[in-house]
Amino acid sequence: MGRWSRGRPITVVVPPGARGGTGLPALIQPQLATLVDRPPKGGDWSYEIKFDGYRVMTRIEGGVATIFTRNGHDWTERMPRLADACNALQVDDAWLDGEAVVLDSSGQPDFNALQNAFDRRSTAEIVMFVFDILWLNGTDLREQPLRARRALLRDLMAEQSSDVIRFSEDFPQDPVSLVASACKMKLEGIIGKRGDAPYRSGRSPDWIKLKCNLRQEFVVGGFTRAKGARSGVHSLLLGVYEKDGSLRYAGSVRPYFSSRDGPAFLKRAEPVLRDSTAFYNPPKPEKERDYLWLDPSLVVECSFLEWTPGGEVRHPIFHAVRDDKPASAISEEPMVAVETDEPVEADTGSTREVPGPKGGLKIGNIRITNPQRVLDEVTGHTKKELAEYYAAIAEWALPYLHNRPLALVRAPDGIKGELFFQKHSERAAIPGIQELPTELHPRHPPLLVANTPEALVGLAQMSVIELHTWNAIAPDLEHPDRIIFDLDPDPALPWAAMLEAAELLKVVLDEIGLRSFPKTSGGKGFHVVVPLTRRQGWSETKAFAHAVAKHMAKVVPQRFSAVLGPKNRVGKIFIDYLRNGRGASTVAAFSVRARSGMGVSMPVSWDELKEVTRGDEWTMSKAVERQRSLTVDPWHGYWQIRQGITATMRRAVGID
DSSP, X not given: OOOOTTSSOOOOOOOTTOEEOXXXXXXXXXXEEEEOSSOOSSSSEEEEEOOSSEEEEEEEETTEEEEEETTSOBOGGGOHHHHHHXXXXXXXXXXXXXXXXXXXXXXXXOHHHHHHHHHHTOOTTOEEEEEEEEEETTEEOTTSOHHHHHHHXXXXXXXXXXXXXXXXOEEOSOHHHHHHHHHXXXXXXXXXXXXXXXXXXXEEEEEEEEEOOOEEEEEEEEEEEETTOSSOOSEEEEEEEOTTSOEEEEEEEOOOOOTTHHHHHHHHHGGGEESSOOBSSOOOOOTTEEEEEEEEEEEEEEEOSEEOTTSOEESOEEEEEEOSSOGGGOBOOOOOOOOTTSOOOOSOGGGOEEEOGGGOEEETTEEESSTXXXXXXXXXXXXXXXXXXXXXXXXXXXXXXXXXXXXXXXXXXXXXXXXXXXXXOTTSOOTTOEEOOGGGSTTSOOOEEOOSHHHHHHHHHTTEEEEEEOSSBTTBOSSOSEEEEEEEEOTTSOHHHHHHHHHHHHHHHHHXXXXXXXXXXSSSSEEEEEEOOTTSOHHHHHHHHHHHHHHHHHHSTTTEEOSOSGGGXXXXXXXXXXXXXXXXXXXXXXXXXXXXXXXXXXXXXXXTGGGOOOTTOOOHXXXXXXXXXXXXXXXXXXGGOOOOOOHHHHHHTTOO
């Protein structure tokens, strides 16, 4: 099969049995790999590098390429040099599957450099490693075995060499050795693919991934707590010893101690408190934190994504205090080759997955049953993917969940089945979930809180999709620490009306002296969150929220309604203030929604609000990708806000 209209013919031969297509597909969802803890012993497998970049699907029609992200977003304009290289390929039409990366000086994929390239809008250094071809010159190749597709792709790439588009080679070595080599080279891992399998969109056992596991002990050189607080631990300050015996600061980790472990740690820390730091490169102090320094004698174990160029851990997860190793023996562990008779650890820390009995698997210490059960028929999202998401997002979600009573939405039969609203553990204990003392909520069963990554995975195991939280934190459940305004639009309104409404509410709150923070609801609109110092009770707070809603409806009656009910919001946006009563709850930041598409409630900054295109813009994968790419918290300053409802504020919204 050749291509004559744009230059010399291409001599690649389409495999026998490939079928003619009925038309170039508008979109093809990528095939995804299943994470495993060891390579399969038999079968027709080939192995490739797992590139640390962005997955891209490239559609070429009539010599014009369109580059899509994994989630189907058109990023062609964001990568013009790559698009030009794809346009130059001498094919009539094609679908290519690959990974966009930026290579460092040693030729290794550098994810930080890739993110910086997009941030600077300077993407000329991006290259694409192509590892599959799904369509070529009117022929659908997806039913062909992988080895045939890759032979065709190899020939195509050999005839059209390019520095920008490169063929992803496979390697003949055994996978255990490949993983060891990948880890020593600080790569993410390897991908295994069945050579006799067709291409199948979505997650498939025919593609597997084996990832390097980074986990080790650290010396605790100190800890932080809220400014002026007399107890508690916000974060542990981690260190490792250098070869010359000096202690290097290696980052911080939130421990999320249990009610028992927190006091136990402080009891051990008190005798080794010191006046000055033992780190030769101590962290830069934060104004809102007190720093307590320790003699470097306590040891903890953490997992993490990677070491940064500055020698700190990225995305650490606390696991335990260790007593079996002396602090003096703790240094940055070098990566060593895995012995061929040992299993290969897959993924990092609490998100590590291992196969479980009877078709289940484990994420951290939580066994996930029926992991392939489909929760959303539209996207194909499974229970496994939900659990993976909550494990991955835990670092950012837990501060907004810590000690807040929960209301849960369960979907045991998927989001199209019956949904169950649950505030108590009832008959079944939820792995990792803690119960609050009954005296905090008299005459009711104990309220639930999720304070650890294990709790979030445990909720996913129970098919909990949505996490709703109170506006108060235990043990003080009588004084709310925030007000939430839920902007609920008439479905007929355009999205621009939602953006305008959020901005107008911000203006009013600014004028009366209250700082606010927006987040998408994961559904139709926005939530505007106003943090408070805990001075006011529930009735005062709810009355104030109601007054703000009525004030907005009075000032801009053509835009807002403060009266509940669909008939009262025709062409308008209802400012739902009812979520501010005792026992009422609102979907938490980073919670998934039990709606088609399974969007996520995502914190955003006021500055980026105009870039948001819908209330369910962020999916689970996009939410994790976004959080890992951020350099500044969109809600920067949230935890430092000290504001309350004053008499002047009440008068401003019509309360005498």
